[in-house]
Amino acid sequence: MSPTLVLDLTVAARDVAIALTVAQGETLALLGPNGAGKSTVLAAAAGLLRPDSGTVRLGDHTLSDHQTRTWVPPHARRIALLAQDARLFPHLSALDNVAFGPRSQGQPKRTAHEAAARWLEEVGMTAYARRRPHELSGGQAQKVAIARALATEPAALLVDEPLSALDVEVAPDVRDLLRRVTSDLTTVIVTHDALDAALLSDRVAVMHAGRVVEHGETGRVLSRPTSDFGARFAGLNLVRGVTSGGALRMPDGRLLHGIAESDLGQDGGPVAAVVAPSAVSIHLEATHGSPRNSLAASVVDLEPHGPTVRVRTDLLSADITPAAVAELRLARGNRVVLSVKATEVHLHRA
């Protein structure tokens, strides 16, 4: 099992001060806007930046401790880093890129190449082994980069905005791969996209101006953020259930239709759906139209959310305009019908 990663550090130059623990095999999403200090945290964990104070520990090993002047250089940390851009070494083939880690750890060329071939197969890139990075698309390169990071058999994985540089069409594919490979690995994923956090992480820490402002289980933080900033920045609907003919069956038996991010597996298997509140509209009566999910719910709460009003219901939250709130005369306890396009519902295996 991948060890626990403890980050308790400050970086004065970037005004970052955080304390986070990523449990064994857990994936923590570090969510926040650009400039919140997320990448600084990753750099400090990887050893590419020296914190001004505090400690970084991985399992029983202290990687950096300001007080005891302990410092383990990046190459000895067994922490792999996946960058926003794939950053494949341009002068090496895909295979040699993946073999780089094993070779650097002293494995003979042949063993390293065998390991690299296995990892390329794992990410479905065997056919591209001989290609140079400039001959790969963004998504392909990112998959090779994932294979390269994993080929070092890291004790922990750091992922920096892995999908932001990718086209929307290929992002789900890579996201699914990431979800698969990080399932048992202690992982920190930096992202400014709440959807990534929802789909990839077990827990979410929301960062703002160098501080963690909210921290908790992913479903809870995204659907019921307690901090103002968390509410503004996060706020995603997460619905759990089981597969049923390509849709999600909620515990009450109702179906939620959506787009499968990946193969949902056999009927009855656990799945989750992610829906942005802005994709949910509210009606007083059921609407008719095949692409929409129409679901009855009751209003729990109303609160301002930027220029819109976030309407919390016992099922999904919806962001609607104040004018719509007035027109619908919404108030706590009202029975309403929620409507959301199937294309706005992201389904994935839980």
Place this chain on the structure above:
Amino acid sequence: MSFLRTNHHSYAVRSWSAVAGLLLLAACGIGAGADADTNSTARQQSSASTPDRTLTVFAAASLQKPFTQIGKDFESAHPGVTVRFSFGGSSGLVTQLSDGAPADVLATANEATMDQATAADLVSGQPTPFVSNTLQIVVPQDNPVGISSLTDLTKPAAKVVVCAPAVPCGAATLAVERAAGIDLKPASEEQSVTDVLGKVRSGQADAGLVYLTDVAGAAGDVKGIDFPEAKAAVNTYPIARLRDARDAALATQFMAAVTGPQGQDVLKAAGFAAP
């Protein structure tokens, strides 16, 4: 400026190319600013007193010190006259002249180069020999390997530098070697006497063969040792007026100043002997 000028002329003379002409035109156009500036300052200086006369003298590098002095004396004796010198290797000077460099007087370090100038129809009238120069052994002040004669230069321990046979001082070196019946194994065959002197002066070499005048010029740093075989290669310096001289009268007056008693005194003080 002088660099540009030399090139201008070497291009202008070659008639093969309209292209070069074009380039020249362009170079003049672009360089006009800088050129005009320099020219106008020169003009202002000389126009301070009339008449405005400039004499250009091309002279062997070894003449630099005495000729500069003679030039100053000449200027004070002839108000309004400016004497400009271009000092360099004799063959190089002749090449520049045949490429069209403008000058009034040429003084070379040997007769062979003057003969080349004559053959190229650059010279007006008969060249006049005005000084002679002989070789001398030059050693560092402390004379580390104890050189006292020409044959001492063949000591295996001695690092000796001489001029390359292709240059005049090297030809003279060969002549004295033959006269003494020795075969020097130099550590280096230098381009010019200045280079030989420099190597001895810095202690890189233990001995060298240079002209008496060079030793005189470096007195204090080096010691000169006379040797009888030097008579085998006495170098005579001729001076001549050039055919394209812009001020023939002034050129003749300058040559008279060089060959006259006052000029000869200056040259003797610099180590030169009478021709």
Place this chain on the structure above:
Amino acid sequence: MTQLSVPKWLLLPAALGALLVAVPILAMALSVDWSNFSSLVTSEASTDALWLSLRTASVSTLLCLLFGIPLAAVLARTAGTAATLLRSLVLLPLVLPPVVGGIALIQAFGRRGLLGSTLDVLGLQVAFSTTAVVIAQTFVAMPFLVISLEGALRAAGTRYEDIAATLGAGPTTVFRRVTLPLALPGLVSGTILAFARCLGEFGATITFAGSLQGTTRTLPLEIYLQREGDPRAAVALSLVLVAVAVIVIGLTRTRRYSLTAGTP
């Protein structure tokens, strides 16, 4: 031809600049005494000089690499006053007249120089030896390698090096397998520039090493000497040197294209 992407008026000064270089070279080629060309350039003095030039330039280039690569790496990856001072120092031969370099070398490695007696004790006779030529060439050529490689290293940045480190590669492995390969175009062009500079070295060599056929008289020295003796040979040998230089530049161009083709 693709659409011209520079202002048209630039073409005039550009053409004049090209002519400034082309016309003299062409003029020299035209003035070569072709009927005697082969005998002029195959004389013993000429072939000795060419061979000596090629040998010393090769050894000097190797020394430039040996010292210049580490220097460039240190300069590219450090900041601060000390680095700035070190850079100015290392690049000094670039702006010094070579003859000044020669004088400085005499003061250091000459028989009466700072290190001369130490070298004597070690049995190294630098004065008037081919070693002196190599020292002079290395002295003047190394900055070309350093400046070119440092630029390439800075341009490449540390992004790939960081990733390599997180993949478990120690500093030496990173340098060997990532840093240098990424800076290879700069390294190659720097090496070729340094070689060309070695080949053309004149002032420092004649000042510091002297001029003796087969030992210290490299091709430029031979050309300069032949100007006095046999100007036709000087022109012919100059053309040989131009040919070697053109081959060297040609190598740079082709190498550069083939290398950059590999980067996105």
